[in-house]
Amino acid sequence: MKPLLDVRGLTVELPTEQGWVRPVNEVSMRVGAGECLGLVGESGSGKTMLSLALMGLLPTGARVRGEAWLAGGDAGDQTGNDARRNVLQLSDEEMRSRRGREMAMIFQEPMTSLNPVMRVGAQVEEAIRAHNPKMAAELVRKNMSEALRLAAVPEPGERAKQFPHQLSGGLRQRVMIAMAIAAGLAEPSLAQARLLIADEPTTALDVTVQKEILELLRKLRGELGLGLLFITHDLGVVAQVADRVAVMYAGRVVEEGPVKGVLGVPRHPYTQGLLAASPKLERGKLMPIAGSVPKLTALPPGCAFEPRCGVRKDECRAAVPELRAANAEHAARCVLV
């Protein structure tokens, strides 16, 4: 099966006073329909900049290279054309027609993404109308209710009339999810061809609410064939939500593979370090990773993790290691693999 999203050698460069930096450096990854790829990294790893590049939301002045192929709906296949598009090459207009329809994004803090002076139902309707300006008002309303229902908003009729500040954090995130899926509901051809990028969507929520949102996302993947790119710093959340994981460090993917393999038998010293540093319910000796993430303006010449690595060798300083296969599905960017 062709992947829903196929990213190849994506590089993002930003201008700084010290010259150009690369928050995203030669990143390749795939997300299949109905699949969840967990993208793990600490602050400054480039995970958010990567998602903004995919959405065409990079800050002005950013340079982007590489390819990011997003599958189109069935319509493209019927005419014999490949409906895939390189989203990095789209014009602003083409991007607008896809963003919110074929690919959507939800963020950590739903309150800052919602309009505080607009009823939430109207905001979901706006997301539908943006792509279907001629749709009859009645149908727009029906799709809005359906989106709220799919996002498991309780009493959707009542909630639609409320303003964001009247909703709890968990409900606001459900409304964001409803907005993300609403525009595509009107187009059956988009079934199995939609991507949702979720950037730390549960980090600001209580654990009991987090659990509900993670369950909702799992359900929507099944029901709508939604591909999910789930960005988080929390390895526990990744273990719950993802099929496969990519671990980023200083702009590069340093390890990727099935979630069980990467978290169960991590091959990169950074992934091993993150696991050892993550607090668990069993009291054990926490093993922090020494030092801190390098600045993008002062990356070491070889492996970016080398200065903090407990098992470094001389050759690690010479060149950036290639991604090496640990087995057919699991690879790590380390000379020890």
Add this chain to the structure above:
Amino acid sequence: MSQGEILLSARGLRKSYARAGAREDGGGGQRFLAVDDVNLEVRAGETLAIVGESGCGKTTLARMLLRLIEPDAGEILFGGRDLLKLKGSELRRARRQMQMIFQDPFASLNPRMRVVAIVGEPLAIHEKALSGEERTTQAVAMLRRVGLDEGALRRYPHEFSGGQRQRIGIARALILRPKLVVADEPVSALDVSVGAQVLLLLQELQSEFGLTYLFISHSLPVVAQIATRIAVMRRGKIVETGGAEQVLRDPRDEYTKELLAAVPAV
């Protein structure tokens, strides 16, 4: 004070706030009980963790215990003295024994002060007899102890990473050698690898300086690493208190069980 003696105790602590729509005369809306009849004891040398979800009242409770918020009702004994009755110089003397570490290392350091002034400021307030030179010497020693070198002194907070700023906040809290340290979500704003460094540092400092910790957190896995005892809060009340092992392994309260079940495990 020797290990195991009660350093801080609270009886019947209560704090309510006006709900939106409430009028000053008490009409128009009900009051919201942020902390509802809480009793607790903190023993010298232990780490009592207060765990709960957002809005449960854990931060209001912690701030009342330091008398940063005045309770509506209740009694607080600190080192055997009635904290709520202290005034003026007596209150200041008690306050130097209790210090706080905050969640957000960006918001809790004055951006216009150099690190040496931030860490030395508690000395300037509580030990006025010290010369500027002596203050600097003590600040350097404390900064070094928390893992920052002398080069940090002349710099401003924005020049440091989140983890380093949290270390500056810890140095400021410890420079007066307090007995009690209230840490409100001290690692939640930090990356995992840096948060682990700060947790280990807090543990080392506890045994080195004989500190007692009141550790406020929403995260059971974090609390599991550091707590001697755990109190679980919900809707302003403590629903369960016990030894850390017991609460984590054999919780009695349904809500504690629910919280534990919701923790995503690696």
